Amino acid sequence: MEAVLSRKEQIEKTATALFRTKGFSATSMRDLATALGIEAASIYSHIKSKEEILQRVCFRMAQEFFEAIDAAEALEGSATNRLKRAITAHVQVLTQNTEASAVFLHEWRHLSEPMHGTYLALRDKYEARFREIIRTGIDDGEFAVPDEKFAALTILSSLNWIHTWYKPEGKMTPSEIAENLSEMLLNGLATN
Template structure:
């Protein structure tokens, strides 16, 4: 691991535990066991590290969902794969995931706006899958954006409790969450079916 990579890894851990604003260059230097002045030979500022973490994570999420959409399947299959891909990215590096999800607010312009644009585009990929399922009758939900945000919000807390040595693997977590989340998308469809059947029972 290069010195720059070591600085980024240590800073990411500090950003997660202390928050970006509360982390100083001196904190970073102390954690690395070096003089604060020597850090500047590798990075310009702590925001440079924040930018690298946020946009590297964004790239990983897009690469993951691109791979999902490269495969054929109905909306249910695609959504299952999208959820699994999202979980996989989150669990590969929980510290970077936490920074990506919570510390992006400290990005300055134009990076702040770029981040928001990328987040909207990523959410739109989930909305498109859900919309496709609504159109072909797989899902019955009142609003595709609400459904997409509910799913992503449920997934994005994983970094707070996931442990590599825990009882469930990322694949098992993805499977269990998928079963619960997809049940919410399809249960309303079943409720409508049951109501319709009841009304038409002699």
């Protein structure tokens, strides 16, 4: 049974869907009100602005990514195993809510200061977690990559398009996607 959403949660969910399909800039409060079947003025009794919704989506998703990587790194192990768990954690967050993932990955540019700067700092901190795992793997002789930042960006770029093609009813579960992507990203396509 699906939980009953509060009006604020309904507004956020509907706005997230609109931000994904139309983009943040092209979505008006009137569009949101129409989609919700209410008067535009009544939205303001629940939220201050559409940017407030964008902030809530972006920072909630950031928190989910950090919680997931924290859990993935809580277990000891080789850099390879830690990187696989980090990839799996990232895929799990992306596939739990593809609309919010798309907004988080693409619409953050519309955040105003100081939230824009805060978002960028969080993104850099998250990316640094992947770089650190890769650096450890280089130091331990597990990975042969010329630059850990390049490797981290390649991995994250590959993962961050999942929201464009993932379907819950598709051929692979999020766990299978994570496993396949981990194998491809860590081992390449060559046969040995």
